[in-house]
Amino acid sequence: MxxxxxxxxxxxxxxxxxxxxxxxxxxxxxxxxxxxxxxxxxxxxxxxxxxxxxxxxxxxxxxxxxxxxxxxxxxxxxSEPSLRHFLISVTHSCNLKCQHCYILQNTSHIDETTFKKAIDEFYSIGGLKLLISGGEPLLHPKIFTLLEHARRYPFRIVLMTNGYLLNDDRIDKITELVDEVQISLDGFEGHRTLRNAGWEKPIDVIKSLSGSVDVSVATMVTKYNINEFERMSRVLESLNVYRWSIDVPVTEKDMLPPPDSIKEVLQNYGFGKRSYPSIQGYACGTHYCEMDPEGNIVKCGFFEEPCGNIRDGLIKCWENLKRTYIWRLDELECSCQYVDECRGGCRYRALMYCGDILGCDPVMCNIYGVKQCCQ
Incomplete structure (x- = not known):
């Protein structure tokens, strides 16, 4: 005993x-x-x-x-599908102008009242992980006040940043307030081309954060960095990065490398746990939604049509979202043997590349070597 x-x-x-x-x-x-x-x-x-x-x-x-x-x-x-992961964009302002970015930059910042209401309600309904993003969240004039309020709760807090505004003083504060910092790094010279900013600063920030907080890295596959993944793998493993997430941007197709090159990268690189797995039998996003600086709740940043505003209550917005933007796998046009494993991929990519939100995600179809339903 x-x-x-x-x-x-x-x-x-x-x-x-x-x-x-x-x-x-x-x-x-x-x-x-x-x-x-x-x-x-x-x-x-x-x-x-x-x-x-x-x-x-x-x-x-x-x-x-x-x-x-x-x-x-x-x-x-x-009830399922349950809201477990919640991303809040605290600002649409950014210090970079990346070629693949889908956010319309402006000077809007979330106000403290809106942020606190969202945080309070997210915890009360059973939320597990809070993600703070932007734009560049460190441009919010009261970012540390917001993080301090969030830290009152025991859920996991992830700060998503490009890293360029992090100095020693800010790093010391951040490591006290968050569990994980996600840094965007898109290769080396490929990063410089995509973001018009050097890769050296993000690497230095990863080194400074390592040992004090979990550090994850997010990378987009583009034609600029397609030959840099082996080097990235060696560097990130040497820096004890917690998770390396790799994805394909939903952007102009002329920025993407050939499909077979994308397949090779996604099959051979990246490590760590999947960030937002879906429940069995459902397509993407069964545990996830986002909020913009005005308090609008959307499925993810690609979907502009809100399912409500935090003023209406988070649980009401989530129920609206479930009815409109969460699909069972048997509702999709995907019918291959791998659908239970890939969960249909990204619904927005299906919409953009196949013209049907219930259609196939061509990136995932290529990975599994099956014919796309939109062909």
């Missing part, structure tokens, strides 16, 4: 009929059976008996701690 307590920042959730424990520090989601869930819920600092091997695992994973100080545990329920 030991005094066992649920560790800090372990979030207990019931999504649909399934039970979970989420470690916000390590970004790890554990699916639990009924018995395990209610055992963790009961670990409030009281004496509890458990199998030694299981207990050692729970402690080693940072889910439980030996502590006799009492703490009441709670959990949140949400």
């Amino acid at each position: 030991q005094h066992l307590r649920l560790a800090e920042r372990i979030l207990l959730r019931k999504f649909g009929s399934d039970y979970y424990a989420y470690n916000a520090k390590s970004d790890t989601l554990y699916e639990l059976d009924n018995e395990a869930f209610y055992f963790l819920l009961s670990c409030d600092g009281s004496e509890r008996e458990a199998d030694r091997e299981i207990l050692d695992f729970l402690i080693s994973e940072g889910i439980l701690e030996v502590n006799s100080e009492k703490k009441e545990n709670v959990y949140v329920e949400q």
Whole structure:
């Protein structure tokens, strides 16, 4: 018998009929059976008996701690598809003008009241991961005030930045307020061409952040960097990057390399956990939405038509979004044997490249070597 307590920042959730424990520090989601869930819920600092091997695992994973100080545990329920990951664009202003960017830059910044309402409601419905983006979020005049408010909650916080505005003072503050910093890096000379800015600064920022906070890297495949991925792989692994996410921009096709080159990159490079996996049987975005600086809620930044405004309440907006922009796989035109694995790919790419939001994503079709439904 030991005094066992649920560790800090372990979030207990019931999504649909399934039970979970989420470690916000390590970004790890554990699916639990009924018995395990209610055992963790009961670990409030009281004496509890458990199998030694299981207990050692729970402690080693940072889910439980030996502590006799009492703490009441709670959990949140949400129907599926559930909103677990929420991106807030705090500004549409940016210090770069990247060729592939889809955001119409302006000087709008989110106000504190709108941000706080969104944050408060996201946590109350069971949110797990908050992403702060832009534009360039560090251009918001009160970015640290916003981050301080978000840090009142135990969910995971990710700051998405191009890195050029980070200096030593800002890095010190950020590492106290967020769990992860995602840096955009699109190769070396390819990065310089795409963003009209040198790659050296983002690399220096990654080095400065490493060891103090999880650092992830986001890369877009373009014709400018198609021959730089092997070098990038070596460099990022040497810098102990937490996750390397690679995607294909939805942009003018003349910026993209040949399909076979894209396939080779996506099959051979990148590492770490998938950021926003969808629930079985559904297409992309079953746990994710975004909010712009005016409080409009959209499926993702590509979709301009809002499903409501945060003034209406986040849960109402999410329910509207589910009815309009979350599709079951059997609703898609995709019918190949790999659809359960690729989940239909990106719906916006399907719309842009095939002209049908329910059609095939040609990038994913090429990866799996199947004929596109729009051909």
